[in-house]
Amino acid sequence: MSNDGATAVSNVAIAVIGDGCAGLSFAAQSENLPNHTMHLFSPQPNSPKNNHVWGYWQMDWMKFVAPLTFKTWYKWSVITADTEVEMQACHHPYKAVKRDGWLAHCRKNAKQNGVQFHNDMSSIAEFSNERVFDSRPPKWRANMMVQHFLGWEVRADAGSFKDGTAILMDFRCDQSRGVHFIYCLPFSDSEALVESTLLSPNIERDEFYEGAISTWLSDCAGINRFEVLRSEQGAIPLGLMKRHDPNYHGIGGNCGAIRPSSGYAFSFIQKQIAVALSRVASGKELSFSTPHKKIDLFMDRVFLSVLRNQPHYAPTLFAAMAARLTGDEFAIFLSGEANIKLRLKVITAMPVWPFVRALFRMEAVASG
Ligand SMILES: Cc1cc2nc3c(=O)[nH]c(=O)nc-3n(C[C@H](O)[C@H](O)[C@H](O)COP(=O)(O)OP(=O)(O)OC[C@H]3O[C@@H](n4cnc5c(N)ncnc54)[C@H](O)[C@@H]3O)c2cc1C
Numbered sequence: 001m002s003n004d005g006a007t008a009v010s011n012v013a014i015a016v017i018g019d020g021c022a023g024l025s026f027a028a029q030s031e032n033l034p035n036h037t038m039h040l041f042s043p044q045p046n047s048p049k050n051n052h053v054w055g056y057w058q059m060d061w062m063k064f065v066a067p068l069t070f071k072t073w074y075k076w077s078v079i080t081a082d083t084e085v086e087m088q089a090c091h092h093p094y095k096a097v098k099r100d101g102w103l104a105h106c107r108k109n110a111k112q113n114g115v116q117f118h119n120d121m122s123s124i125a126e127f128s129n130e131r132v133f134d135s136r137p138p139k140w141r142a143n144m145m146v147q148h149f150l151g152w153e154v155r156a157d158a159g160s161f162k163d164g165t166a167i168l169m170d171f172r173c174d175q176s177r178g179v180h181f182i183y184c185l186p187f188s189d190s191e192a193l194v195e196s197t198l199l200s201p202n203i204e205r206d207e208f209y210e211g212a213i214s215t216w217l218s219d220c221a222g223i224n225r226f227e228v229l230r231s232e233q234g235a236i237p238l239g240l241m242k243r244h245d246p247n248y249h250g251i252g253g254n255c256g257a258i259r260p261s262s263g264y265a266f267s268f269i270q271k272q273i274a275v276a277l278s279r280v281a282s283g284k285e286l287s288f289s290t291p292h293k294k295i296d297l298f299m300d301r302v303f304l305s306v307l308r309n310q311p312h313y314a315p316t317l318f319a320a321m322a323a324r325l326t327g328d329e330f331a332i333f334l335s336g337e338a339n340i341k342l343r344l345k346v347i348t349a350m351p352v353w354p355f356v357r358a359l360f361r362m363e364a365v366a367s368g
Helices: 021-027 060-068 099-112 206-219 266-281 294-309 311-324 327-334 340-349 352-367
Strands: 012-017 036-041 053-057 071-073 075-079 084-088 094-098 116-118 132-134 146-156 165-170 179-186 191-200 226-237
Touching: 012 021, 021 036, 021 099, 021 266, 053 060, 053 099, 053 266, 053 327, 060 094, 060 099, 060 266, 075 311, 084 311, 084 327, 094 099, 146 206, 179 206, 179 311, 191 206, 191 226, 191 294, 191 311, 294 311, 294 340, 294 352, 311 327, 311 340, 327 340
Parallel strands: 012 036, 012 132, 036 116, 075 165
Antiparallel strands: 053 094, 071 094, 075 084, 146 191, 146 226, 165 179, 179 191
């Protein structure tokens, strides 16, 4: 069953648990995994109610996703009570793909590649634990920071939205419960996804997010008449977590793919899979690892500490970063591809004291 070294030719049976983003994205690429037979276990199938939009920045490893995207923005903005920063990208636009469309595409490719699907876990014991890759969600730590949100896809009168510009963060909303912003992806001048997003340890009642969306639509976008076409909701844990089952290897969010400072995962999962496949192509064992660099994880830890303990700084920090970077630099930084020069540019755009306080606080927690 081993495929150690470049000389191995025997067939390796592997099992993947979960048919979400990581499980199906990986299964769709099984043709790039010669000498392996893949079995996908989905004991808790995805519900169509889980459909939502994945936003990501175009990067080299995402080129194969592009044909399935339904909207691309070269401009995006960060808005606070005092300022509006619009950024423009040339090479790394922001793109949107629908979860159900992407998963259906992956499932079709996986079936064509001969991946075998199982609706229950009864035969998982036939695989050695070393050959099982588990994408079920990792275990949350108590009181951890969470990105939680509720979004409405709305239809309003023509001319209601500026559809060439995505609003990544508009902080003109209630800041009393943690870092709170409105995320607005305009699909056309009359339809948009409008999300109320919080970064805090406490999930709010639906009415809180719904009230924030309605207030933003009327007070900031000047829209009083609209129809809700669809809603989506989520809670993404931010920070390091333990694997769902320590007996199995992880993949996806269960293997550190969620970026701790932003909650973005879609692009990082594709990157994680691309790295794993290239390792196999160079003769190594199949294995997955976090797609984030150590330096990014450290910077994210400090940044999260600022957001958690000094949330009132959030509008200033995000607006300062947006003002200092070009659209392409912003996309590269958030996609984990920054070089030292770009990291320094981000660091020097930030006010010093919130970060010094956060570092001391982290130090005190670590030694206390
Ligand atoms: C509404 C919403 C919007 C989002 N928007 C974005 C975005 O714009 N950009 C971005 O990058 N990321 C976004 N994310 C985050 C991203 O979608 C997730 O982090 C990503 O789906 C993680 O992929 P995964 O394969 O690790 O987990 P999942 O896609 O959640 O797959 C996990 C699989 O495990 C199965 N499962 C779960 N529990 C069990 C169990 N106990 N037993 C058996 N099976 C189980 C599930 O059915 C599922 O098939 C969003 C998330 C949500 C919920």
